[in-house]
Amino acid sequence: MITLLIISCRSKFIRCDPCRLEFSSTTAYEYHYESRHANVCSICQKIFPGAEWLKLHLDELHNVLLKLQKEKGGKIHKCYVETCSKYFSTPKMRRLHLIDKHKYPKHFPFDLVFTGTLTFEQLKKRDKKNKRRLKQREAIEMDVDKKPKRKNSFKQDPMDALAQEFNQKLKIPQTISFGRPTKPVLRKRQRKKKKDSAMDIE
Structure with a gap:
């Protein structure tokens, strides 16, 4: 100082x-x-208005243990109100809770935990940069897909060839019934052909 x-x-x-x-x-x-x-995230350099917002961001986006918990169906999204101890499975459920129970305005930036405090211009720049990166990734993936695949120069193992042949010859029944035999429900109806009569020929 x-x-x-x-x-x-x-x-x-x-x-x-x-x-x-x-x-x-x-x-x-x-x-x-x-x-x-x-209050800047050391991992993604996003800026947050307070330490509590930064903590929520680190927990929800960068905490590996909480990500695993979420994959198992756990609730990791904490309510923004410090005195409220509720957790939610999705950000949408948290948003609905905040609007309903804590009377948050509908136009509140509920994605603040994910985006940080960005100005409108910064959001535009970030979105453009993300779109550019996405296009580059797609172009790279398209190039990889277009390249001809090399055929295996080595011969196929006789056991693999035998297994493939067996799978091709394997017959799967059209219908399966347990207990009493039943008529198949989805059978194509064959239309009876009318025989030519003497009147039709004349």
Whole structure:
């Protein structure tokens, strides 16, 4: 804190090194630091408005144990209200709970845990970047699919050939009945052909 004051007295501005922004007062700098650099995810670099939001983000997106718990059907999405101890299986269920029980507005950014605090321009840039990455991945996958597959130069094992031949000759019955034999339900009806009569020929 002392170094900040000395810098402030010499240059009259406090500079934030990561952002390269300058602030006229320590209060403005501290506010900027709290809002932009204090609660940043160390894994994906997303910014959050508070420590509780950062903790929720780390738990729901980067915690491997909770991901495994979710795959088994566990409830890992905690209610945003600190005094509420409910957990939900999906973010949608949590959103409905927040609107219904805690009277959150419907236009609240419920995806804040996943996106962080991004401005509209930052969201647009991120979406464009994600679309570009997706297109690149699809192009790479298409190139891989188009490449001709090499035929195996080695001969097939005789046992494998025998197994394939056996599978091809295996007959599967059309109908299976347990107990008394029944008539098959899905049998194609054959239409009887009318025999030519003497009247039709004339």
